Amino acid sequence: xxxxxxxxxxxxxxxxxxxxxxxxxxxxxxxxxxxxxxxxxxxxxxxxxxxxxxxxxxxxxxxxxxxxxxxxxxxxxxxxxxxxxxxxxxxxxxxxxxxxxxxxxxxxxxxxxxxxxxxxxxxxxxxxxxxxxxxxxxxxxxxxxxxxxxxxxxxxxxxxxxxxxxxxxxxxxxxxxxxxxxxxxxxxxxxxxxxxxxxxxxxxxxxxxxxxxxxxxxxxxxxxxxxxxxxxxxxxxxxxxxxxxxxxxxxxxxxxxxxxxxxxxxxxxxxxxxxxxxxxxxxxx
Amino acid sequence: xxxxxxxxxxxxxxxxxxxxxxxxxxxxxxxxxxxxxxxxxxxxxxxxxxxxxxxxxxxxxxxxxxxxxxxxxxxxxxxxxxxxxxxxxxxxxxxxxxxxxxxxxxxxxxxxxxxxxxxxxxxxxxxxxxxxxxxxxxxxxxxxxxxxxxxxxxxxxxxxxxxxxxxxxxxxxxxxxxxxxxxxxxxxxxxxxxxxxxxxxxxxxxxxxxxxxxxxxxxxxxxxxxxxxxxxxxxxxxxxxxxxxxxxxxxxxxxxxxxxxxxxxxxxxxxxxxxxxxxxxxxxxxxxxxxxxxxxxxxxxxxxxxxxxxx
Numbered sequence: 001x002x003x004x005x006x007x008x009x010x011x012x013x014x015x016x017x018x019x020x021x022x023x024x025x026x027x028x029x030x031x032x033x034x035x036x037x038x039x040x041x042x043x044x045x046x047x048x049x050x051x052x053x054x055x056x057x058x059x060x061x062x063x064x065x066x067x068x069x070x071x072x073x074x075x076x077x078x079x080x081x082x083x084x085x086x087x088x089x090x091x092x093x094x095x096x097x098x099x100x101x102x103x104x105x106x107x108x109x110x111x112x113x114x115x116x117x118x119x120x121x122x123x124x125x126x127x128x129x130x131x132x133x134x135x136x137x138x139x140x141x142x143x144x145x146x147x148x149x150x151x152x153x154x155x156x157x158x159x160x161x162x163x164x165x166x167x168x169x170x171x172x173x174x175x176x177x178x179x180x181x182x183x184x185x186x187x188x189x190x191x192x193x194x195x196x197x198x199x200x201x202x203x204x205x206x207x208x209x210x211x212x213x214x215x216x217x218x219x220x221x222x223x224x225x226x227x228x229x230x231x232x233x234x235x236x237x238x239x240x241x242x243x244x245x246x247x248x249x250x251x252x253x254x255x256x257x258x259x260x261x262x263x264x265x266x267x268x269x270x271x272x273x274x275x276x277x278x279x280x281x282x283x284x285x
Numbered sequence: 286x287x288x289x290x291x292x293x294x295x296x297x298x299x300x301x302x303x304x305x306x307x308x309x310x311x312x313x314x315x316x317x318x319x320x321x322x323x324x325x326x327x328x329x330x331x332x333x334x335x336x337x338x339x340x341x342x343x344x345x346x347x348x349x350x351x352x353x354x355x356x357x358x359x360x361x362x363x364x365x366x367x368x369x370x371x372x373x374x375x376x377x378x379x380x381x382x383x384x385x386x387x388x389x390x391x392x393x394x395x396x397x398x399x400x401x402x403x404x405x406x407x408x409x410x411x412x413x414x415x416x417x418x419x420x421x422x423x424x425x426x427x428x429x430x431x432x433x434x435x436x437x438x439x440x441x442x443x444x445x446x447x448x449x450x451x452x453x454x455x456x457x458x459x460x461x462x463x464x465x466x467x468x469x470x471x472x473x474x475x476x477x478x479x480x481x482x483x484x485x486x487x488x489x490x491x492x493x494x495x496x497x498x499x500x501x502x503x504x505x506x507x508x509x510x511x512x513x514x515x516x517x518x519x520x521x522x523x524x525x526x527x528x529x530x531x532x533x534x535x536x537x538x539x540x541x542x543x544x545x546x547x548x549x550x551x552x553x554x555x556x557x558x559x560x561x562x563x564x565x566x567x568x569x570x571x572x573x574x575x576x577x578x579x580x581x582x583x584x585x586x587x588x589x590x591x592x593x594x595x596x
Contacts, residue, residue, distance in 0.1 A: 008490055015492035022379030026466070027399045029459045033406060033414045040417070086313050093307035102308075108585055109315035115513070115581035116321065117520025119547045120574040123554070123567055124321045127328045147317055154314055180303030208407025211522035211547070215555050235409045239523060242413040250417075257410045268405045272398065 034261065041258025044251040055221050055237075058246045065256050067223045071138065071231035075217055076206050078142035078227060079149055084199045087153025091195070094154065095161035096183055107158075113151040121147050122212035130216060138227030141217025148209060149202040156198025161191045163282045194278045197271035204267040208260055210235035234260050322574060329571045332564035340568060346533035346549075348557070353565040355572060357533045361543035362573070364450055365525065366518035368539065369457035374511060377465030381510075382495060384466065385473035397470075404463035412527035415456040420447045420528055423455060428540045445540035448530035453543070456524050461514040468513055472506030472591055473499060509587030516580040520573065522547040546573040 044050055053064035090110075094103055125144035130136055164187050172182035188195070210233075213219075218230040219240065234256045241253035326333075332340065336353060343354020380400055384393050424447045432443030445451075476499050484494040500507070530542020531552060546569045557563040 008493070012490035012492040015496070019379045019382050022376045023383045023396060026376050026380050026403075026462055027396065029462075030399050030403050030406075032418065033410065036414055036418050037410060086310055089307050090311035090314055093304075093311040097304055097308070103311075106311050106315055108582075109318050111585050112578055112581045113314060113318045115516045115520070115577060115584075116318070117522065117547055117570075117573055117577050119520070119522040119550050120325060120570045120577075121321065123328065123550065123570045124324050126554075127324045127567075147321070150317060151314060154311070178303075179301055183303065204405065208409065210407070210409045211551055214551055218555070235407060235523075238409045238413055239527070242416060242527065253413055257413050260407050261410055264405050264407060265402065268402060269398075 034265075037254065037258050037261050040251070040254040041256075041261075044255030045258050050252075050255055054223050055232075055252075058248060061248075063248070063252060065232075065234065065237055065252065065259070067220065068232040068234045068237045068256065069259070070223070070225060071217065071220065072207055072233045072235075074225060074227055075138050075142045075145060075213070075231055075233060076203055078139070079145035079206055080199070080203055082142065082146035083149035083202065084153055087150050087202070088157045088195055088199070090150075090154040091157025091159075091198075092161055092183060092188065094158040096179075096187070098158070098162075107155075110151045110154050113147075114155070117211075118144075118148060118209055119211040119214075122214060122216055125212065125216045136216060136218035136230040138217055138224075138229065138231035141213045141231060141233070142227065144212035144216045145206040145209060148212060149206050152202040152205060153199055156201060157191075157195045160194025160198055160278065161187060163194060163278060164190050165282060191278075193274050197274045200267050201271050204264045208235055208264055210239050214239075318578075322571075322578070325567060325571045325574060329564055329568035331560050332568040333571075335561060336565070336568075340565075341572070344535065348553075348562050351559075351561050353561070355546070355569055357535050358544050358546045358549050358569055359572070360535050361450065361529065362519055362545040362547070364539070364543070365454045365457055365529070365545060366515055368451070368454035369461060369518045370511060370515055372455065372458035373462045373465055373514065377462050377510075377514070378469060378507070380462070380466035381469035381473055381507075382499075384470045385499075387478075400463050400466050403459070404467070408460070408521065408523045409527075411456055411460055412524035415452065415524060415528045416448075419456060420452045423447075423452055427451075432538070432540055439537065440539055442538045443540060445538075446530060446542055448528050448542055449540045450529065450536055450543040451539045453525045453529040453545070454539070456528055457518045457521055460521060460524060461517050464517050465510055465514040468510035468588060469503070469507050472503045472510060472588065475506070475591065476502045503591060505587050506591030509584045509591065512580055512587060513584035516577050516584060519580065520547060520577045522551050526551045546570070 049062045050064040051069065052066055053062055054067040055065070056063035094107060097103060098107070121144050124147065125140045129140035129143055168186055168190060169182050172186045213233050213236055217233050217236070219236040220230045220232045224231055237256045238253045238260070241249040241256070244250065332353070336343070340353065341355050341359065344356045345352045345354050346357060347353070380396070384397050386393070424445060428445035428449065428451060429443070431441055432445050436442045480498055480502055481494055484498040489497070525545055526548035529545060529548055531544055531548065532542040533544045533549065536543045550566050550570050554563065554566050557566055
């Protein structure tokens with residue numbers, strides 16, 4: 001009996017250490033990706049030219065990714081204008097009236113759409129916009145990004161709005177306010193920080209997407225702010241330049257990757273902080 | 286009596302237009318989903334009509350003779366995703382078990398943040414890292430030694446290549462890890478604490494409680510998490526495209542180059558001319574999206590069923 005118990009205790013210790021060791025292994029790739037991107041990206045990204053100039057041919061120094069930063073900004077901005085209002089209102093419906101069968105159907109469809117492969121979304125935007133217009137454009141890229149953002153915005157806004165305790169709704173209704181006033185003037189302002197960070201997370205996700213832009217935004221070697229023309233984007237620069245045999249272009253790819261990673265990490269850490277604050281505040285209401 | 290009181294009240298209440306408007310807007314999500322599938326089918330239609338169902342199992346991919354078959358890509362997609370899932374599952378489960386334990390919140394919050402940041406890193410950044418850092422390392426430390434020692438096993442034979450099915454599977458494993466651990470953690474947390482406490486009260490150790498009580502109670506949800514991660518792996522494009530080697534062939538060994546549905550579309554669609562070539566690529570996209578949608582649907586149903594049953 002005593003031997004058996006000692007064996008059980010040993011087994012327990014072994015399993016516990018194995019679980020923690022495997023958890024440690026899970027964090028190794030994060031450190032490696034961040035570390036290598038910083039080390040390989042800094043040489044390119046530490047020059048001011050990198051953020052001010054556009055791409056230059058191989059062998060000519062001083063090239064940069066300003067056009068790609070602008071292109072990503074324009075396409076993600078347009079996508080946000082399309083996806084965020086629709087997503088927030090959709091999330092509002094799911095949070096405020098989301099008890100029924102229909103709402104859970106919508107929820108399921110949205111969750112499935114989150115998992116749709118981004119390359120297929122790119123094909124969708126290509127068929128929808130590039131084919132009728134006969135050329136690649138920033139517009140088609142932003143439509144593809146909007147489709148990717150929409151489900152994320154819906155679900156994060158629903159989550160943020162559902163955090164608001166029902167006592168706030170009930171006090172509004174008790175004062176005789178109609179439902180729409182309660183929702184728009186009490187609940188949404190209280191949930192605003194959470195809704196905004198959810199939207200920011202979607203923006204960060206869209207800014208890092210490459211696959212849907214390959215045959216929509218397409219990329220552009222020149223400065224361009226006109227969304228009816230092909231547009232450059234940071235992820236496209238990383239993808240194309242990383243696969244070239246030229247050291248200077250590879251450095252440029254690493255630099256662009258570093259810019260993307262910094263952007264995404266800042267947004268994520270910020271949203272995490274806001275979310276924690278929201279949960280605490282909602283507990284106090 | 287109560288019915289009699291309620292009816293006139295309901296008749297007097299004005300229709301909730303706000304509800305109708307928001308509901309209409311929320312329908313855009315499902316409509317987009319349907320539109321994506323319909324539009325892809327319409328683009329793929331010439332190839333669907335021309336090649337018929339045999340397209341799925343034909344093994345040639347020749348844009349010059351317009352001889353197209355999807356099998357090498359379906360094989361590559363399934364093989365990379367399956368290996369990735371096998372690699373990520375033990376680690377993801379361990380992370381979920383650690384994160385779902387009550388207590389020591391500060392350590393867990395740090396680990397949880399770290400794992401979720403893995404999910405935030407863009408695919409193309411994984412791609413460039415895998416191409417320049419991970420692939421050379423795996424080549425010299427794993428692929429070459431393994432193929433030299435275990436080369437008599439057909440699937441592990443050499444000579445290996447830096448960009449291979451195996452490299453793609455490893456980077457995919459890293460990329461699906463956050464999905465796997467976050468969803469399984471939520472599922473494990475939904476297991477009623479009474480179950481766990483009863484096991485402890487009977488004298489079970491931490492490991493016996495986890496292995497014989499908590500995990501079996503969360504079985505369906507963990508399976509759902511694995512299926513969800515599989516769906517992510519199937520549709521992943523850019524990182525895989527950069528390290529899989531891009532050869533439209535069914536590889537004899539996991540250390541040979543291969544191709545996936547998503548990466549062949551990414552590489553060839555902008556250069557596809559004529560009618561049948563782009564349509565064939567779009568049909569690959571249609572296969573991909575139908576499979577991932579089915580997989581995701583299954584996963585959602587599984588995850589929902591556990592969290593509802595145990596709530």
